[in-house]
Amino acid sequence: MPEMPEVESLRTFLIERARGRVVAQTYLTAFSALKTYAPPLDALHGLEVEQIDRHGKFLDLTVGGLHLITHLARAGWLRWREEMPVKPPRPSKNPLALRVVLDDGSGFDLTEAGTQRKLAVYVVHDPAEVPGIATLGPDPLAEDFDxxxxxxxxxxxxxxxxxxxxxxxxxxxxxxxxxxxxxxxxxxxxxxxxxxxxxxxxxxxxxxxxxxxxxxxxxxxxxxxxxxxxxxxxxxxxxxxxxxxxxxxxxxxxxxxxxxxxxxxxxxxxxxxxxxxxxxxxxxxxx
The missing domain is CATH 1.10.8.50 (Helicase, Ruva Protein; domain 3)
Known part of the structure; x- marks a missing residue:
């Protein structure tokens, strides 16, 4: 299971590669992963990735005025691609849950191994709308956590x-x-x-x-x-x-x-x- 150090590293990785790019397309192939319906996933299209933050084990991409948030759960992972396939993915039994394509052709896949489907994706106006974030305790690496x-x-x-x-x-x-x-x-x-x-x-x-x-x-x-x-x-x-x-x-x-x-x-x-x-x-x- 990815924990704080890995999610923090993914955050800095995405800051270097995705910040400043525009979301060109998203493909949801595991419909159970998306936990929200409004705003819709395609509301992210055409918006700039402004910042990437972490809340505990949650990864938060600020895209325009919205937040694309994911929790990788036990078997989820983020896989970066410098060049995304041209052909859109289709829903299937493969590990792919969500694909995000950026305006330069790069992007990332959210994947989940195994048969359990616990990877979660949210599109919200405020991170506090995500139940798991709203109830988080303090970050043990925060400066004020003495x-x-x-x-x-x-x-x-x-x-x-x-x-x-x-x-x-x-x-x-x-x-x-x-x-x-x-x-x-x-x-x-x-x-x-x-x-x-x-x-x-x-x-x-x-x-x-x-x-x-x-x-x-x-x-x-x-x-x-x-x-x-x-x-x-x-x-x-x-x-x-x-x-x-x-x-x-x-x-x-x-x-x-x-x-x-x-x-x-x-x-x-x-x-x-x-x-x-x-x-x-x-x-x-x-x-």
């Missing part, structure tokens, strides 16, 4: 487990399954520990890990082409997606906890005092 603000969030979360707190978009914007695993590993904290059970020193560690892991991921992805971002994300992971491999910090074997529709990875030595976590299928944790 340790005091983070401690207040943890206190308000009460007994909620840290893994769930980090992933809840209404609490913190932009962090998903992968980077929450990495942040907790760097902070040497159990994903199941209650937010209200942290000591001051543990809160310091978690805040520092939060800022460092996300900041480093953004820096590593800076300047990469869109097609290279997935590989960069995977290569930078120490525990996420590395079940059975040695922890790069202590050498212990990375363990996994499975859920109904996902899983988390952690190092028992670094994070849980050497004790394996029970493989509890608590799907509510990963909502």
């Amino acid at each position: 340790r005091t603000a983070f401690a207040a969030i943890l206190k308000q979360a009460g007994r909620a487990q840290l893994k769930g707190v980090l992933r809840d978009q209404k609490i913190l914007a932009g962090i998903g399954n992968a980077y929450s695993d990495e942040i907790l590993h760097a902070a040497k904290l159990s994903p199941f520990k209650g937010a209200d059970r942290l000591t001051e020193e543990e809160t310091d560690r978690l805040y520092a890990a939060l800022r460092a892991e996300l900041g480093d991921a953004v820096a590593r992805s800076s300047g990469l082409a869109a097609q290279d971002l997935k590989a960069e994300k995977k290569s930078g992971m120490r525990v996420h997606g590395r079940t059975g491999e040695p922890c790069p910090v202590c050498g212990d074997t990375v363990a996994e906890v499975s859920f109904a529709d996902s899983s988390l990875q952690y190092c028992p030595t670094c994070q849980t005092g050497g004790k394996p976590l029970a493989d509890r299928r608590m799907s509510r944790l990963l909502k």
